[in-house]
Amino acid sequence: MPQLTALDAQFLHFETATNIANIAGLAILEGDLNRADLQALLEQRLPYVPALRRKLAPVPLGLDHPYWEQEDDLDLDYHVREIGLPPPGDDHQLAEQVSRLHARRLDRSHPLWEIYLIHGLSGGRMGLYTKIHHAAVDGIGGADVLAALLDMGPTPAPPPAEEPEHDAPPPGRAEMLARGLARLAGNPAQALRFAARAMPHLDEIPVVSWVPGSGVVAGLARRVAGSGRAPDLPALPAPRTPFSGPISAHRRFAFVSLPLDEVKRVRKGFGVTVNDVVMAVCAGALRRWLAAHGGVPQQPLVAGVPFSLRAVGEDGPGNQVAFMTAPLAVHVDDPVERLHQVREAMQRIKDRFALAPARWLREFSESMPAALMGLASRSAFGLVGQTAPPINVAVSNVPGPQFPLYVCGARLLTHYPVSVITDVSGGVNITAFSYDGSLDIGVVTDRKMVPDAWELAGDLREALDDLLIAEENLPQ
Structure with missing residues (x-):
C-alpha cells in the first residue's frame, strides 16, 4: 500500500500545459527490434519493476497525497508503441520526433510510462524512447528501471526464480478520508517542529539562505545551540x-x-573530477551559445544540480533527490580558469550539502497540507517564473555502466537522457549519462527560447576540445 511522498506529489502538482514532469531516455540500438519480442520481454520483467506496474489512486477531495495502486493487467499494447521515420531517417529527424513525444503529458489513468520503438533510423539502427513520470522515479531510479529491462549479453536472462512482491491494495475511500483528515490535523505541529530544527541552518538551505536576514537569524540560533557554521x-x-x-x-x-x-x-x-569536467564543458558551451545570442553576462549563471540522497546500493521507491544551486562560470573566458572555478564551486556545494542534508526539503514538504500543495506549487512556479527565476539552467551527470548492454538481443549503442525544463529552472536542461566508454549528453530546450538545440550540442564538443588543447599544453 505505497503512498506518494510529498516530494513525489510535487511533480504531479506543478504540471501545467507548459511545465511537464516527464523524464526519459533515448536509446540507440544496433539493428531492428520487434515490438512483439519487446512486449514479451516486458511481460516477464515488469512484475519485478514496481514503478512500472503502479497507477495513481487519488484521495477524495485531495485531502492527502495519492496512493499507488498495483495494476495487475497491464495493457502493453497501450504502453508499447511504434512509429517510423521517413527517409533518410537521420539523427535530426529522430530528435524532432522525440521533441514532440517528450512534450506530451502522460495519462494519469494508466501507469505513468510509455515506450516508443522508432524505426527507419539510418545506418541499420533504431531508436527506443522510454518516458516515465517524475512522480514515480528520480533520475537515478529511472536509470535503475531501464537497467531492469536490459541484459549484459545478447541472450535475454531468464526471470528471477523468486516470486515478485505484490503491493497491498490502497485503503478504501472512507479510510483515505480519515487518514487525510488526521494528517491535516497534524500538519501545524509538524511545521513547528520543522521550523525549530531548521532555524540554526537557514543560511545553509538553498534559496532560503538568500533571503535577507537569514544569516543573522541562523547565527543567533547557532550561538544558542553552541553549533558551528557551514561553508560560506x-x-x-x-x-x-x-x-x-x-x-x-x-x-x-x-x-x-x-x-x-x-x-x-x-x-x-x-x-x-569527471563531474567537474562535465560542468566545465557545459559552462563553456553555454558561454559560446550566449556569445552568439545576445552576449555573455558579467556574472556566473546559476545552475540547478540534482544530488542523489540514495545510499550506495539503495533502490528505494520514488524521489530521493535534492536540487542544489551552483555558480557556473560562463563569464570566465579562459577554459582552464573556468574549470578551476567550477571545481571550487562544486566542492563548496558538496561541503555544504554534507552539513545541511536535504532531508529538510522533504520535511518541509511533508509539513504542508496536501490539499494546498497543488495550488501552492502552481502559483509559486507561475510567480517565480515570471518575476525572478532563481536558476538559469539545469545540469546533471548520471554515472552508468561501462560495458555493453542489450535489449532483446539488440546491442545498446548509446543512451541519451531527455529531461525536464520548467518556468523556474530555465529553458535549458543538459544531462549527461556515461555508458560503455562514452559520455552521452541530451540537451532539452524550449523551442521559442533556444530554437536550435543542435547548436548547443555542438558547442559542448567545442568546449571539450578547448580543455583538451589546454591539457596538451600543460608543462611536462
Missing part, C-alpha cells in the same frame, strides 16, 4: 538570459556523444 556560499542572483522566464509547451531536443577517455584525460591532467 556567495549570493547567487541569476542573471537574465534568453532562456530565462516562463517556458512554452514546445520542446527541442538534441544529443551528442563525447569519448569518456577524453573527459578522463582532462580530469587527470588538471586533477579534478
Whole structure:
C-alpha cells in the first residue's frame, strides 16, 4: 500500500500545459527490434519493476497525497508503441520526433510510462524512447528501471526464480478520508517542529539562505545551540538570459556523444573530477551559445544540480533527490580558469550539502497540507517564473555502466537522457549519462527560447576540445 511522498506529489502538482514532469531516455540500438519480442520481454520483467506496474489512486477531495495502486493487467499494447521515420531517417529527424513525444503529458489513468520503438533510423539502427513520470522515479531510479529491462549479453536472462512482491491494495475511500483528515490535523505541529530544527541552518538551505536576514537569524540560533557554521556560499542572483522566464509547451531536443577517455584525460591532467569536467564543458558551451545570442553576462549563471540522497546500493521507491544551486562560470573566458572555478564551486556545494542534508526539503514538504500543495506549487512556479527565476539552467551527470548492454538481443549503442525544463529552472536542461566508454549528453530546450538545440550540442564538443588543447599544453 505505497503512498506518494510529498516530494513525489510535487511533480504531479506543478504540471501545467507548459511545465511537464516527464523524464526519459533515448536509446540507440544496433539493428531492428520487434515490438512483439519487446512486449514479451516486458511481460516477464515488469512484475519485478514496481514503478512500472503502479497507477495513481487519488484521495477524495485531495485531502492527502495519492496512493499507488498495483495494476495487475497491464495493457502493453497501450504502453508499447511504434512509429517510423521517413527517409533518410537521420539523427535530426529522430530528435524532432522525440521533441514532440517528450512534450506530451502522460495519462494519469494508466501507469505513468510509455515506450516508443522508432524505426527507419539510418545506418541499420533504431531508436527506443522510454518516458516515465517524475512522480514515480528520480533520475537515478529511472536509470535503475531501464537497467531492469536490459541484459549484459545478447541472450535475454531468464526471470528471477523468486516470486515478485505484490503491493497491498490502497485503503478504501472512507479510510483515505480519515487518514487525510488526521494528517491535516497534524500538519501545524509538524511545521513547528520543522521550523525549530531548521532555524540554526537557514543560511545553509538553498534559496532560503538568500533571503535577507537569514544569516543573522541562523547565527543567533547557532550561538544558542553552541553549533558551528557551514561553508560560506556567495549570493547567487541569476542573471537574465534568453532562456530565462516562463517556458512554452514546445520542446527541442538534441544529443551528442563525447569519448569518456577524453573527459578522463582532462580530469587527470588538471586533477579534478569527471563531474567537474562535465560542468566545465557545459559552462563553456553555454558561454559560446550566449556569445552568439545576445552576449555573455558579467556574472556566473546559476545552475540547478540534482544530488542523489540514495545510499550506495539503495533502490528505494520514488524521489530521493535534492536540487542544489551552483555558480557556473560562463563569464570566465579562459577554459582552464573556468574549470578551476567550477571545481571550487562544486566542492563548496558538496561541503555544504554534507552539513545541511536535504532531508529538510522533504520535511518541509511533508509539513504542508496536501490539499494546498497543488495550488501552492502552481502559483509559486507561475510567480517565480515570471518575476525572478532563481536558476538559469539545469545540469546533471548520471554515472552508468561501462560495458555493453542489450535489449532483446539488440546491442545498446548509446543512451541519451531527455529531461525536464520548467518556468523556474530555465529553458535549458543538459544531462549527461556515461555508458560503455562514452559520455552521452541530451540537451532539452524550449523551442521559442533556444530554437536550435543542435547548436548547443555542438558547442559542448567545442568546449571539450578547448580543455583538451589546454591539457596538451600543460608543462611536462
